[in-house]
Amino acid sequence: NAGVMQNPRHLVRRRGQEARLRCSPMKGHSHVYWYRQLPEEGLKFMVYLQKENIIDESGMPKERFSAEFPKEGPSILRIQQVVRGDSAAYFCASSRVTQETQYFGPGTRLLVL
Amino acid sequence: AQTVTQSQPEMSVQEAETVTLSCTYDTSESDYYLFWYKQPPSRQMILVIRQEAYKQQNATENRFSVNFQKAAKSFSLKISDSQLGDAAMYFCAYRGTTSGTYKYIFGTGTRLKVLA
Numbered sequence: 001n002a003g004v005m006q007n008p009r010h011l012v013r014r015r016g017q018e019a020r021l022r023c024s025p026m027k028g029h030s031h032v033y034w035y036r037q038l039p040e041e042g043l044k045f046m047v048y049l050q051k052e053n054i055i056d057e058s059g060m061p062k063e064r065f066s067a068e069f070p071k072e073g074p075s076i077l078r079i080q081q082v083v084r085g086d087s088a089a090y091f092c093a094s095s096r097v098t099q100e101t102q103y104f105g106p107g108t109r110l111l112v113l
Numbered sequence: 114a115q116t117v118t119q120s121q122p123e124m125s126v127q128e129a130e131t132v133t134l135s136c137t138y139d140t141s142e143s144d145y146y147l148f149w150y151k152q153p154p155s156r157q158m159i160l161v162i163r164q165e166a167y168k169q170q171n172a173t174e175n176r177f178s179v180n181f182q183k184a185a186k187s188f189s190l191k192i193s194d195s196q197l198g199d200a201a202m203y204f205c206a207y208r209g210t211t212s213g214t215y216k217y218i219f220g221t222g223t224r225l226k227v228l229a
Contacts, residue, residue, distance in 0.1 A: 033215070042117075042204055042219030043158070059216070089156055098215050104150075104158035 002027065004094050004105035005074075012111045013082045021077040021108045025094030032075040033102055034060075034067060037089040049075055082112045115140045117207050119220035126195045127228050133180075134190045134223045136205030144210045147181070147188045148217070152202040161203070164188065192225075200227045 005024040013019050025032050030051050035043040045059040049069035060067065064082075069075040079086055089109050093102035116139045126132035138147070149161040164172045164181050171179050176196075180189045192199055205220040 031215075033217075035217070040221075042221050043206075043217070044219070045216040048215055056215075091158060093217075095215075101146075101148075101160070101163060102215075102217060103160070106155070106157045109156070 004029075004092055004103055006090075006092050006105035006108050008108060009106060010109045010111070012113065014113050015083055016081050019079040019082050019086070019110055019112075021079075021090050021092075021110070022074040023077070023092030023094075023105060024074040025092075026103055029094035029096050029103075031095045031098060032069050033093045033095075034075075034077050035091045035093065037091060037107070039088070043091055046077075079110075082110075084112050086110060087112045115142075115207055115209065115218050117205055117218050117220040119205055119223050121223045122221075123224045123226065125226045125228055126192070128195055128197060130195055131191060131193045132195055132225065134192075134203050134205075134225065136188045136190070136220060138186050138188065138205075138207050138218075140186070140207065140209065142209045142211060146208045146210070147179075148206040148208070149177070149179070149188075149190045150204045150206060150219075151199075152204060152222070154201075158204075162190065195227050197227050197229065200225055 032049045034046040037043045047060045047067045048056040064080045066078045089107045091107045092105045095102045118137045145166045147164045151159045162174045176193045202222045204222045207218045
């Protein structure tokens with residue numbers, strides 16, 4: 001039973017480019033959460049999605065960041081016009097239902113040059 | 114708002130010895146979950162142990178155990194017979210159970226070094 005999959009594992013972008021991070025939840029999981037880990041810090045919640053719905057995006061910056069979880073396919077975290085401060089590890093987690101343990105993917109390390 | 118505090122940025126332990134990592138939290142909820150995650154150099158987040166607040170018995174997973182003091186809002190992790198592979202960042206995390214609560218709130222982490 002595959003765990004949470006994230007790709008790419010490493011992503012390098014130049015300032016002003018777009019970054020697309022993908023997350024495939026564990027089989028049977030329909031709840032996806034995105035967290036960001038800045039260097040030397042703990043993970044911080046960004047957004048919570050269920051299939052085709054954004055439930056809570058209170059942790060996501062208002063501009064340049066968006067997330068989706070379509071009916072088919074992985075969840076996507078999109079960062080437009082990246083800046084150096086976006087350099088971080090982005091983790092996706094999934095759960096079967098809201099109240100169950102979240103299982104984390106291996107993360108995507110984004111480096112903005 | 115809930116907060117999680119890890120006051121030890123770094124800890125060291127000799128191989129085969131025991132070490133305790135501290136975590137305190139603040140919440141007004143009566144029921145919640147607490148977690149310890151391990152993050153090795155690969156940066157993968159690995160669940161080490163989980164504790165439900167309504168359970169008085171401390172959780173145990175092999176060499177890992179917790180000391181959960183609900184009144185003091187303390188949740189420390191004890192690693193017995195430390196191994197070189199235990200070297201990693203360890204994060205304490207909290208999650209509430211009230212309706213609509215799902216965010217994990219993480220502490221800033223403790224870096225554990227294991228000395229041969």
